[in-house]
Each structure stands twice: as C-alpha cells, then as structure tokens.
Amino acid sequence: ILNVEQSPQSLHVQEGDSTNFTCSFPSSNFYALHWYRWETAKSPEALFVMTLNGDEKKKGRISATLNTKEGYSYLYIKGSQPEDSATYLCALRDNDMRFGAGTRLTVKP
Amino acid sequence: DSGVTQTPKHLITATGQRVTLRCSPRSGDLSVYWYQQSLDQGLQFLIQYYNGEERAKGNILERFSAQQFPDLHSELNLSSLELGDSALYFCASSVGKGQGIYTIYFGEGSWLTVV
Numbered sequence: 001i002l003n004v005e006q007s008p009q010s011l012h013v014q015e016g017d018s019t020n021f022t023c024s025f026p027s028s029n030f031y032a033l034h035w036y037r038w039e040t041a042k043s044p045e046a047l048f049v050m051t052l053n054g055d056e057k058k059k060g061r062i063s064a065t066l067n068t069k070e071g072y073s074y075l076y077i078k079g080s081q082p083e084d085s086a087t088y089l090c091a092l093r094d095n096d097m098r099f100g101a102g103t104r105l106t107v108k109p
Numbered sequence: 110d111s112g113v114t115q116t117p118k119h120l121i122t123a124t125g126q127r128v129t130l131r132c133s134p135r136s137g138d139l140s141v142y143w144y145q146q147s148l149d150q151g152l153q154f155l156i157q158y159y160n161g162e163e164r165a166k167g168n169i170l171e172r173f174s175a176q177q178f179p180d181l182h183s184e185l186n187l188s189s190l191e192l193g194d195s196a197l198y199f200c201a202s203s204v205g206k207g208q209g210i211y212t213i214y215f216g217e218g219s220w221l222t223v224v
Contacts, residue, residue, distance in 0.1 A: 032210045043111060043199065043215035044152075051210055089152065096165035097142060097201075097213055101151035 004092050004100035012106045013080050020076040021103040023090030028053070028068035032093040035064050035075055038102065039086045047075075047088075080107040112136065113216035115200050121222045127188040130219045134181055134202030140164065141183040142213060143175055146197040158183055190223045197221075 005024040013019050023033070032051045036044040048057040053068040061078045077084055087102040112135035122128055134141050143155040145168075154167035158177035169175075172190075177183045187194060197218045205211035 034212065043113075043217050045111075046212040046214070049210045049212055093210075096154050096157050096167060098154055098167075099144075099152040 006100035010104040023073040030092045034091040036089040111214040115216035130185040132200030138202035140203045142201040144199040
C-alpha cells in the first residue's frame with residue numbers, strides 16, 4: 001500500500017501570489033500520479049496525470065512536476081485567483097487509486 | 110458534469126439500518142470505484158470493480174459490500190449502520206482496469222447521515 005503525503009495541509013495566499021504544494025510518496029512503484037482539484041460542494045476534477053520521472057504538465061496558470069527518484073510531485077499555481085480556492089488532491093495509481101489528504105488553498109481577494 | 114451518476118444524493122437513516130447507494134458509470138467506462146469521505150479525513154478507497162469483477166479492495170468494512178452488474182452499474186450496500194458511517198460516499202469510474210494513466214471521473218456523491 002502506497003502512502004501519499006501532502007503538504008501543507010492548508011494554505012492562505014493573497015490574490016496574485018504564486019504558490020506551490022507537495023505530494024510525497026515512499027516508492028516509485030506505481031503506474032501514474034494524478035492531481036485533482038476539489039471545490040466545496042462539487043466532485044473532484046482531474047487536473048493532470050503523470051507517469052515518468054521528469055514529467056511536467058501545464059494547464060493555464062497551473063503546472064505540475066514529477067520526481068520519482070526523490071519521491072515527490074509539486075503543483076504550482078502562478079498568480080493565484082480567488083477561483084483557485086479549492087482542495088488539491090494527489091493520488092497514486094497502483095492496483096487501485098489512493099489519495100492524499102489534500103492541500104486546502106484559500107486565495108483572498 | 111462528469112457523466113457519473115449517483116443516487117440518492119442525500120439519505121438519512123437510523124442506526125442498525127441498511128442502505129444501498131447506486132452508481133452509473135460514464136458511458137464506456139468499465140471500472141467503478143467507491144470512496145468514503147468522512148469529516149476530517151481524506152478520500153478513503155473502499156473497493157474497485159472492473160467489468161463485473163472485484164479488482165481491488167481497500168479499507169472496506171465487513172458490514173459493507175458492493176457489486177457491479179452486467180450493465181456496469183454498481184451498488185454499495187451498507188448494513189448495521191453506525192453513527193460513524195455518516196459520510197459522503199463517492200463513486201468514480203474509468204475506462205481501464207487500473208494499470209495505466211486513465212483518469213477516474215467522480216460522481217457528485219451520496220451524503221449519508223446516520224442518526
């Protein structure tokens with residue numbers, strides 16, 4: 001069973017700040033790492049899927065990197081906006097799909 | 110709209126009772142996953158089915174069971190309910206069996222309150 005750790009647990013930033021958070025895992029023995037965005041009262045929505053060491057993905061102001069050798073993935077948000085406020089979940093695809101506890105981001109106008 | 114449909118959206122029941130949560134996956138998806146979201150906890154993986162067969166099992170209690178039917182819809186049965194079973198139960202689906210880069214798509218969840 002792969003344990004997925006996310007940090008920080010929560011983050012408060014001002015509109016316009018850039019921010020990043022971490023997903024850590026003890027082993028690179030998985031098929032893929034997924035990032036999800038989960039807004040309150042909605043269902044989690046897929047952001048990125050990454051498989052290879054060194055993978056980088058980008059969607060608008062949000063990007064992610066994967067380092068399987070050192071056991072982490074970073075999610076970056078450039079120029080945070082209030083609508084970015086959500087919980088960001090990392091998940092590892094092994095034989096099942098295990099999620100971390102998430103990082104709750106609040107962007108203040 | 111992810112295309113994953115869950116019913117009911119809300120359910121209130123008494124301790125000791127049994128409930129069934131239903132999930133219809135996205136068209137074409139063969140895998141169905143069930144997750145539990147309790148207060149102050151992350152998404153806890155319960156169980157996965159692929160094309161009618163159990164594929165992976167997580168932290169699912171013995172009082173809980175699930176199945177996937179030939180039309181690929183799935184049901185999660187929760188019995189002898191306890192107050193601690195109150196949670197948001199998500200169903201998700203994906204095309205693949207589990208090995209690979211397939212995204213899983215979540216339904217809107219079923220809120221269960223046990224009183």
